[in-house]
Amino acid sequence: MGGHLGTGVALELDSRPDVEVMGIDLDPPRRFLRNAKFHRVQPEDRRSTQRLLREFEPDAIIHLGVYEPHARSNPHASHDRSVFVTEAVLEAASKLPDLSCIVVRSGLEVYGRHRGSAMCPDESSEIRPTTRYGRTLAKVEELCRDFERRSDVPVSLIRFAPIVGPHIPSPIGRYLRLPVVPVGMLPDQPFSLLHSDDVPRFVLAAMDLCASGPFNAVAEGAITGSQAARMGGKLPVPTLGPGWILARAITGLLGSPLPEHGLELLTRGRTADSTHTTATLGVTAEYTTSEVIKDLHEWAPVSYLEPNRAA
């Protein structure tokens, strides 16, 4: 509930008159929530997580605590933290007799981009992650599938395209706003994104339907890195092989480190087929991928106010 995605979902649930919401996170919610309760819990504090869930006895659990490297978490901690928190939630969920469903955040990175793999996989495509974040998501999904088999509680795995939006810490969003953007060798491969405002639509549809299985959540259309840079008046620099070592070092120094899965997105592309999601959940993203990029470039730059002027 403390991140932008959790707050967005909680806001939507908070506006429903017949729903009681309880959130657990390390950080407090980013918006005022009229009725929802929030508990600040360290990710390592498994006992508190389980106690709170047992006391609240929820009908549904929305688990968005899957950490993307270089978003809110460093790459070394993101895997362990994501797996640890997922295990804690599922362990607590196994002791809730009235639980009807769980919705879990996953991502398109879980498919991987091996040579010869399909450019636009659907939910039936094989899971063969090729990056650290992809392997984290695969592990989270494996834990969820095991839980579903044991408990018969349906688990929705929402495989989000890279999420970009005005207030969400997104490594690819930060990267594409650099004045000079290293991109894959031209012509570079296409990728799809998802606006952070669209995330609650998919999560809540999955929860309302108690849907089981994976669902690709992708904005319509695709874009390439060089297109995305040009649309914002940035300079795309085609980069190849060892050139990426230098490019990643420089962009890291500029405050926009490019994680492994971000590099894969730029050089190998990342799109997916969301036909199954539209047919089953009945939702599509409101923003197209191009609109997500336009929104990205229209954000005002951060300007620091002097303390006396701010007051």
Next chain:
Amino acid sequence: MSAEDAAARIAAKPEHGEAGAPTIFDAVRRRLNGEFDVDPWGFDHELADMAVAATALRWSVDVLGGARIPQEGPALLVVNRRIGISEPAVVNQGIRRVTGRTARVVGMPDIPIASSWLRRVGAVMSDPAEIAGLLRAGELVMVPLGWQPLHGSIAGELRSAAVQPAIEAGTPVLPVATFGSELGRSWRIMIGEPVLPPKRASKTGAVEFAEAVRAGVQTLLDNPR
């Protein structure tokens, strides 16, 4: 589509064009600003238009049975080939002339940089998942038969995996025969009656269906008009 038509279409792309007579400079400006469309399979419509403009200068294509190609919605086209260099471009030139659409050509190797360029003009890999996704998206998909470099009048092999997505989607398959040679200028393409897929997607059914489609191409090759 003639070279002139294709050039006009490049300059006049409606969703990005400004008011007034569009020029080639508008097309260049759009590309410099990144305001062109690339679909999730990497296809760039404007670039494909340019490719058609180039191939229209190289080949003259006569199309028989063009009305059988749907103006919209999915279809799988199964095409014979000798060496297979010219046929995909020739067939696409014919399809573009009668429908204004581009068929995605199956069989691209996944090689860095080269595959990106091939995807831009409509090539995709020989992966059933790619074919299935394109059919779901309502695209025309072209599957070349096995090579027949010495016997152009014999329809090559067709793997059942290539037609399995059409069976699952219930999409009709059109046999297509090409007549011409790599170094020649004139080509003729014949589009046969659609072969309807079986209702059940069994393995045996897919093999029989693939053989029926291959036989459809062979019939066209045996009866050139």
